[in-house]
Amino acid sequence: MSLNEEKDRNLFDGSGKLEMDVASAGKVGEDEQVFEEEKELVRGLQQRHIQMIALAGTIGTVSYPCRHCGLFLGSGKALAAAGPVGTLLGYLFTGILVSGVVLSIAELAALVPLTGSYVRHAEVFFDPALSFAIGWNTVYSNCITAAAVLISFWNTTISNGVWITIMGLLIIATNMFFIRVYGELEFSFSMLKIMLIIGLILMGLVIDLGGVSGQHRLGFQYWRNPGPFVQYLGIGGSLGQFLGFWTTFSNAAYAYSGIETIASAAAETKSPRRNIPRAAKRIFIRVLLFYVLSVFIVTMIVPSNSPLLLSSSSNASESPFVIAANLAGIKVVPHIVNAIVLTSAWSSGNSSMLGGSRTLYGLARxxxxxxxxxxxxxxxxxxxxxAFISIFIALGYMTLQDSAATVFQWFQDLVAAAALVTWITICLIYLRFYYACKRQGIDRSELPWAGPFQPYVAWMGLLGFGLIFLTGGFVVFIHGDWETETFFSSYFNIPLILILYFGFKWIKKTKIVSLDEMPIRYYIDIANANPEPEEVPLKGWGKINLLWT
Structure with missing residues (x-):
């Protein structure tokens, strides 16, 4: 059967048997072969959009109104639990693991640039049942995340319900029109976050080096007193310090969540085989520059025993940068940080809407x-x-009452656990793909793009995030600290993903795709038959742009 004769991308029939018509390649024009969805979706995301979306992902989502917020807020909680050295190491090691996940999904997306990314890849390279399970797991997590809005810092007299309504309508409007509108907004939000992070890093250095009137040079004094590590939960000795350090892995992992979304809209990205890998290749250096460097500065300007770090306000007032600014008498910083946090909440809502809706589209495909x-x-x-994902924005109104807000925080913990499941799944799919290439004698140099350090970084991500996920709720097993809510939110995803996977497998009688049957050569042929247009050289001011070139 020729490529031109193939019509459908549903790789499996009801029995789980791999069929011959293994891609939704449709005929466009006379000879050109493209995936069917490319005729329905518009490729409006350009290179600079993908680059900046990837960059914003490394700065983190800040829409979680709970203890696992992004870089702006969550690093303070980590510092209080782990101390300066424990926090720095936790964010560094987690950044390395996350970089492996991004490299893995980028290689798969470069070969099979379909909307829904890993949900579609699971269908081809693992098992349709896994595609179903991880797909609906992603949809439900994005439904909840899209409802989260931070708005309480200024304590305005206007009801938060009004702000949630306005934010919700803006998110819906943004996602109902051209994909380029989403791209331009994310581009702008990313620029704001980048400028804020750079400004805060410089401010932190000035404070640390004694550049603020009336305050002495701090240097590394907080690393010496109260010390490099914290005795977590009052447990003495090295065990307490290790447990504090271990909590940082979960905190940092949640802060990095959403970083894999660079591939979610692959079918709506211009030249995805070039632009998605390009964004992925620079992920680690961006993790170092924006996350690790920021956390390093935080550890020098705020003591880990500061009571302000334990605030439960879930707004900019608990940011360690804001705490340091207040201690130094710099009054305007809290308002600047909160303004950017609000745009980041909108950005996070947009990202969740895009990820959820494209995953749902991929599931329908x-x-x-x-x-x-x-x-x-x-x-x-x-x-x-x-529209379906938009319905769940109404969950945001639960934050209007204190008791409901507590339940909403449990929802956010569920979403955070779902992010770990997603990363584990991406690594698992990639490893199956990698060893299928070996089995079929396909050299990875034949792929549109082959990620570096494979399969080692995929194995590191699978084992590392698997361990973090299984131990994420360890605190409830410590004597006297049992919390049913924490246990449920930490481990609910285990039975959920198993029920979805084995339930679908039992009903549809699907089978795991064997390494010999994976249609890798087929997708290589499609890529070779559809070369992407040559990149237009940058001119003028574009030559000095270091962020997206």
């Missing part, structure tokens, strides 16, 4: 969701998917 989710509007947007 694979037959794991109703086909009406495939409908697109005249802008090339899967509008029914966006």
């Amino acid at each position: 694979e037959g794991h969701a109703p086909k009406f989710f495939l409908r697109t509007n005249r802008f090339g947007i899967p509008w029914i998917c966006v």
Whole structure:
């Protein structure tokens, strides 16, 4: 069967048998072969959009109103639990693991640039049942995340419900029109976050070196007193210090969540085989520059025993940078940080809406969701998917009451655990793909892009995040610290993913795709038959841009 004769991308029939028509390649023009969805979706994300979305991901999502916030807020909680050295090492090691995940998903997306990324890759390179399970797991986590909004810092007289309504409508409007609108907004939000981080790093250095009037040079005094590590939960000796350090892995992992979204809209990205890997290749250096360097500065300007770090306000007032600014008498910084945090909340809502709606579209493409989710509007947007995710924005109104807000925080912990499951799944899919290449005698140099350090970084991500996930709720097993809510939110994803996976497998009788049957050569042929246009050289001021070139 020729490529031109293949019509459907559903790789499996009801029995789980791999069929011959293994891609939704449709005929466009006379000879050109593309994936079917490329005729329905609009490729409006350009290189600079993907680069900046990847960069914003390394700065973190800040929409979680709980103890696992992004870089702006969550690093303070980590510092209080682990101390300066424990926090720095935790964010560094987690950044290395996350970089492996991004390199893995980028290699897969370069070969098979489909909307839904790893959900679609699971169908091809692992098992349709895993595609179903991880797909709906991702949809539900994005439904909850899209509802989160930070707005309480200024304590305005206007009800938070008004702000949630405004933010919700803006998120819906942004995602209902051209994908480029989303790209331009994320580009702008990313620029704001980058400028804020650079400004805060410089401010932290000035404070640490004694550049603020009336304050002495701090240097590394907080590393010596109260010390490099914290005795977590009052447990003495090296065990208490190690447990404090271990909590940072979970905190940092949650702060990095969403970093894999650079591949979610692959079918809507211009030249995805070039631009997605380009964004992924620079992920580690960006982790170092924006996360590790920022956390390093934080450890020098705020003591780990500061009572302000234990604030439960979940707004900019608990940011360690804001705490340091207040201690130094710099009054304007809290308002600047909160303003950027608010735009970051909107950005995070946009990202969750995009990730959730494109995952749902991908599920419908694979037959794991109703086909009406495939409908697109005249802008090339899967509008029914966006509308479905939009319904769950109403969960944000739960924050208007204190008791409901507590339940909402449990939801956020569930979402954080789902992020770890996603990363584990990406590494698992990649490893199956990698060893299928070995089995079929396919040299990875034949791929559109082969990520470095493989399969070692994928194995590190699989084992590392697997261990972090299994031990994420260890605190409830310590004598006297049992909390049913914490146990449930930490481990609910285990039975959920197993029920989804084995339930679908039992009903549809699917089988794990064997290494010999994976259609890797087929996708290589599609890539070779559709070379991407040559990159246009940068001119003028574009030559000095170091962020997205």
